[in-house]
Amino acid sequence: MDELPHDPFMLLSAVNMKLRDTYASLDELCRNMDVDKETLVKTLADAGFEYMPQINQFR
Numbered sequence: 001m002d003e004l005p006h007d008p009f010m011l012l013s014a015v016n017m018k019l020r021d022t023y024a025s026l027d028e029l030c031r032n033m034d035v036d037k038e039t040l041v042k043t044l045a046d047a048g049f050e051y052m053p054q055i056n057q058f059r
Helices: 008-021 026-033 037-046
Strands: none
Touching: 008 026, 008 037, 026 037
């Protein structure tokens, strides 16, 4: 499993890259990387980012 960064801006970059290049959805990313979806979404929301499923990215 790839380890995701803890810094929210580095996390945003890493997650969006994986969503763009590897995973068709946030659910698939979390399942395959063994990441807690609620924690990931909250961490990025606390930094001002929201997951947009229609474009499969956090913005």
